[in-house]
Amino acid sequence: xxxPAKVVTAPQPWRHAMRLGLRISLAAGxxxxxxGLGCAVLAQxxxxxxxxxxxxxxxxxxxxxxxxxxGLLLWAFHVQRLARLALQFAAAALxxxxxxxxxxxxx
Numbered sequence: 001x002x003x004p005a006k007v008v009t010a011p012q013p014w015r016h017a018m019r020l021g022l023r024i025s026l027a028a029g030x031x032x033x034x035x036g037l038g039c040a041v042l043a044q045x046x047x048x049x050x051x052x053x054x055x056x057x058x059x060x061x062x063x064x065x066x067x068x069x070x071g072l073l074l075w076a077f078h079v080q081r082l083a084r085l086a087l088q089f090a091a092a093a094l095x096x097x098x099x100x101x102x103x104x105x106x107x
Contacts, residue, residue: 027076030089037096
């Protein structure tokens with residue numbers, strides 16, 4: 001007795017295009033948000049620690065932001081599951097926003 005044949009469905013290119021569009025949007029928007037929060041936290045931390053003057057801290061954190069944004073874009077396309085990526089970006093944003101609020105409160 002033969003096993004029933006598997007039904008092969010035609011590929012749905014719109015699903016792939018939708019996932020890719022969501023990934024690009026999440027990488028660009030989420031990466032921008034995380035980079036902005038990261039730069040703010042770093043600049044505040046450098047000023048509060050007394051390591052740099054405010055203008056130099058902002059300049060340094062902005063320059064490092066270019067590296068951070070590039071890394072976040074690469075990370076967004078490295079993670080296989082889109083839901084996991086969104087969860088990781090949300091957790092990082094929550095952590096950075098909490099650190100920023102804590103540094104703003106203490107400063």
